[in-house]
Amino acid sequence: MVNAADETSARRSGRSAGERRRRWPWVLGGVLGVFVAGAVVVGVLGTVLAREAFEVRDDLVAARASIETLGDAVKAKDAAAIQTSADELTARTSGAADIVAGPLWDLAAAVPQVGANIDAVQRVTLSAKTLVDGALDPGLQIMSAINVENLALEGGGIDLEPFRGAAGSLPAIADAFAAAKAQTDPIDVDALLPAVAEPVSQVRAVIDQTAPTLDVVNRYLPTLLGMAGADGPRTYLLVFQNNAEIRATGGNPAASIIMTVDDGRFALADQTSSATFKATGTAGVTFTTLPPETLSLYPETLTRYSQDYSMTPDFPTTAQLFQDLFNASYGDRFDGVISIDPVVLSNMLAVAGPVTVDGEEINADNAVRLLLSDAYERYPRGTDSDVFFAAVSQAVFEHLTAGKWDPAKMLDALTESARQQRVYLAFTDPTAQALAVELNVDGALPEDTAKTTQLGIYLNDWGVGKIEYHLATVMDARCDADARTMSVSQTMTNSIPDSIQSRYTLTAKAGWYGLPNTTMLIDTLFFAPPGATIVSVDPGDGDVPGLDRAGTEKGSTAVSKLVALAQDETRTVSYTVQFPAGELGPLDLRHTPTASATPVNIDASCAAMFPSS
Known part of the structure; x- marks a missing residue:
């Protein structure tokens, strides 16, 4: 689930997915914009303050340049260049922070009308130093260890070793962002001049978004690794909701796949459809007992046929219905039940690139129309369309689990899908389920x-x-x-x-x-x-x-x-x-x-x- 007010706010702000990646270096860049605007304000308070203002500006301009060279050095794995850029970045942000922490700036911050602007510039500049001091070194360690191009495992999957190594660096980064957030939280943006308010808001938005995310990742990284099979194989039921035959949380969930993941390696174990349970004799039978006052809301097919399991807006109930059905049919229990729809696949293909099935390309632009409309015109019989959907599911699964895509971009695609209320997760492990609740994708x-x-x-x-x-x-x-x-x-x-x-x-x-x-x-x-x-x-x-x-x-x-x-x-x-x-x-x-x-x-x-x- 997604907070509707947040959904509206995100839509109005117009932030693109790319703007949310690699956030902490951009915080420092944003500080420059804050300062340039603030320098106009402080200039009226005296030549000394104005001179210091330009010194801080010069430091932050140089710091921003160091961020760019640092990124290039990390990509090139040039250790000497990394160290040089990191030292320059540290020196420049420290110099700027030392100046704005001086008594003249504190005095200016108390001046009526303009003081709030000075205070805002102080706070965001000091937050930049906090991030460099606390997050730069551990961030470089993670960036050096996690090479996006080498994460994909041969045969499908993601190398978990770099993420295991990140566990030691994440706490310091999370703490630095939490401290930076505490420094910028007291800023009253409404009290600032427009020239200062806009860049300050941009910096705060990045910090406010990143700090909670890092906190969650820091607390749940062992759980995430466990979900990816770091501690042994995991088995998940991936349900595809067909929006063309609409249901409360998406659509008819007749098609699904069973996938396993072991130490980051994914495998498609089986594919199922509503016809599967006709063959086992479990279609039309109720295996999950729901209260009468709940059953009175729905057709009596809710608990009897898998096609109707998502008629309830409570996804934990849908997941339980599937768990009980598979247990009765095969004795299976899953570590988790995951629900997505074709729009999610479309968003993922936009990152991973197209896939070809029987000579036909399926891409981000045509996936939804092909799977939800064209297929039924092409295959008017359900058995024929089921064969087509099975072929597409296998091809897309193998394509996506090959892992040859940018993880940051894929995370953005899934985040957008969750914002649109298209992704739901239910896990049997309490800690994993707590993560789903915290991320607001439990659908409860x-x-x-x-x-x-x-x-x-x-x-x-x-x-x-x-x-x-x-x-x-x-x-x-x-x-x-x-x-x-x-x-x-x-x-x-x-x-x-x-x-x-x-x-x-x-x-x-x-x-x-x-x-x-x-x-x-x-x-x-x-x-x-x-x-x-x-x-x-x-x-x-x-x-x-x-x-x-x-x-x-x-x-x-x-x-x-x-x-x-x-x-x-x-x-x-x-x-x-x-x-x-x-x-x-x-x-x-x-x-x-x-x-x-x-x-x-x-x-x-x-x-x-x-x-x-």
């Missing part, structure tokens, strides 16, 4: 609103087809702080073209209700957080009598309305939630990911209700 319905206030609108295909590839959605939310209510709406558009002819794609059940088979039949679920109540829903009644549902899951009350969305129709559904008295955790607005991105717009009126979001 929370049991209270202490840490997060989660609500959302989720979609489940009722019509049986692959028509929702052509579904686009937009979410909007606004609040009434005095009434302690929040209204959430979702606008849905059915843009299926006349050219789609596959009976496998079109809605099979539409004829039951006298509707064209280009109509989407969508069970629309409205969830309130624990302790809150749903006071109104639009539509009040679903479009098909007798299919309205209501219930409770993990303490969250919810209702379901069947919505019929005709070809070329745009329709908005909404609901209003009443919150109980008391403080609310940060807002976490969830939605079902479609084949395209879902814009999420949160009105400023919600800031008063969720100040920590």
Whole structure:
């Protein structure tokens, strides 16, 4: 899950994936921009201060140049050049920090109006010295040990040895960033002149993003290594959610692969589909017991058929359903269950490059359309499309696990996929699961609103087809702080073209209700957080009598309305939630990911209700 306010903020800031890589050297570069702006301010306070200002500027200009030569030296593995650049960088940042720590700067920082700007320049300059002193040497050790070009193992996998070695260097780097964050946290950006505020904000953003990430990696590196098979083989079920037949957390999860990883080496152990369980006689049988108040929210197929296991927005429940099914079918238990969709594959192929299957190139631009739409036109029978999907899965798996890609770029691709609510993880190891929770990719319905206030609108295909590839959605939310209510709406558009002819794609059940088979039949679920109540829903009644549902899951009350969305129709559904008295955790607005991105717009009126979001 992704905090919806963070999602909106990230989208507005326009930060690219490349800007988030190798962050700590760019902090020093950013300090230069802060200082140049600040120098204009301090210049009015006297010639001595102005002279010192230009001395600091010169030091930071030279420091930035040293960062560039240092990076080149590390790539070239030129030990002498690395040492020279590191010494120059250390000397320059120390010189700048010594100057801004002087009494004249402290005096200037107390001057009304301009003082806050001086203080900001001091803080970011001192934070640069903190990072160089604490993170430079251990950072160089890691950069020298982890050669991106040599990480890939022959036959598929990633060499874990450099990461084992990084365990000794990470604490110092994490501590340096934590200290730098403490130095820059007191800066009130709103009190700064625009020329100073912008570069200060840029530096703080990098530090604020990197410090928590380093803290997580530092604390969980042994766990991450264990997940990669450093302590023995691990087995995972990788579920592919098909957004063309939509489900609450993505889509029909009929296809999956079983993969093993042993000391960083990946292997595809098996591939399965919904047909697998027909052969074992376990399809149509319930192996996981859920509370009656939860079952009342969904069709009775939720616990009986693997195609419907992701109808619940609670991914731990989906994972448990799969674990119990495989245990009943084969006696298998997995170390973890991982869920992704074709958009995730597309994002990964953008980093790893295209793959060829039966002479056809699959790349970042065509993967989603090919897997969610074109394949059904080409292979109108389910058995034929299953063969195609199996071939694609194997080829893409082998291509991605070859590891011949930039890990930083791949991490960015997966981070973006998680932000779009397309990646969910569930592990049997408690520490690994704690990491999934901390990274907000566990996909769980929370049991209270202490840490997060989660609500959302989720979609489940009722019509049986692959028509929702052509579904686009937009979410909007606004609040009434005095009434302690929040209204959430979702606008849905059915843009299926006349050219789609596959009976496998079109809605099979539409004829039951006298509707064209280009109509989407969508069970629309409205969830309130624990302790809150749903006071109104639009539509009040679903479009098909007798299919309205209501219930409770993990303490969250919810209702379901069947919505019929005709070809070329745009329709908005909404609901209003009443919150109980008391403080609310940060807002976490969830939605079902479609084949395209879902814009999420949160009105400023919600800031008063969720100040920590």
